[in-house]
Amino acid sequence: MALDGIRIETERLVLRVPRIGDFDRFAELLADEDAARHIGGHAPRAAAWRRFLQQPGAWLLQGFGMFSVTDRDSGLWLGQLGPWKPEGWPGNEIGYSFHPDAWGRGYATEAAVAAIDWALERLGWDDFIHCIAPENTASKKVAARLGSTFLGPGRLPPPYEDLPSEVWGQTAAQWQDNRKRFA
Template sequence: MSTAPVIETQRLVLRVPQAGDFDRYAELLADEEACRYIGGHQPRAAAWRKFLQMPGAWAVQGFAMFSVVEKSSGLWLGHVGPWRPEDWPGTEVGWSLHPDAWGKGYATEAAEAAIDWAFAQLGWDEVIHCIDPANAPSWRLAMRLGSRNRGPGRVPPPYEDATIDIWGQTRQEWSARRERGG
């Protein structure tokens, strides 16, 4: 993966996940509140298997969620970026952040960079976000990004019983918002 992208924002580095990110990822998946809407908390061994999904998707698909790292400290903050498993309802840019990264604007900063990248590098025509209707912080983030709630949706097994709304916007809507300075 020598050609793997690295994106820098004012405070963050977005890059392909590395083995050194795992301890913080395992902490994220051990936190019941942090995992409430992303499949539930998991023990370390299960977290390792789930962690490997992102570097695997990078290797096979050429894209996946980025590891988000704070520039000033080198601390892994979470995953943000493009995600499209088989039978997914669309081209998603998703997020999950470690609880100590919440409320600092990191998710917005990283998601904006990831959406820019997905439109420019992957050629996507739209982005969606699959969000549990009870997950107010995520739908507030989707709104900050300019996405609208398009209504109920479904994701494939093993999460087919999950309640989700599909939020999203087109490339044109994103571009117009960015031109306005949003």
């Protein structure tokens, strides 16, 4: 698979396969206690490096992973979002995490619409979920804006099995209806 050719553009954003140049901003995200609390917790730079490699590895081995989301004009890395399904995961996830300076600008919703369309078309998924920490109200708002609903408590695989998680989601058919509000 030619990963360099995978690129989605929205009005303000570019979604593409992660690159080494994205790491510094990713490390900043994981260094921020508040920003990292719902995505596996704070990590120093060396540990952030190992976590950063998960997405390029997923792309190479599974043919998909979370996209790096960048500002279309400046190229600044804003976060990561997209299809994610590690071993033992409770479903086909569209996950997201953004650098704190990108919060509150609608980037997650804008990027998610494009990534969901891509995942359903390219990966043939019949449904998708979002695994959200119960106290993460901002992520729940994004999921609800996308039309996802609370499906119940979830159980993540080790090493996250003790972290509470809510599963939000929808079917591909529901997305086709929900997608109309973003046209």
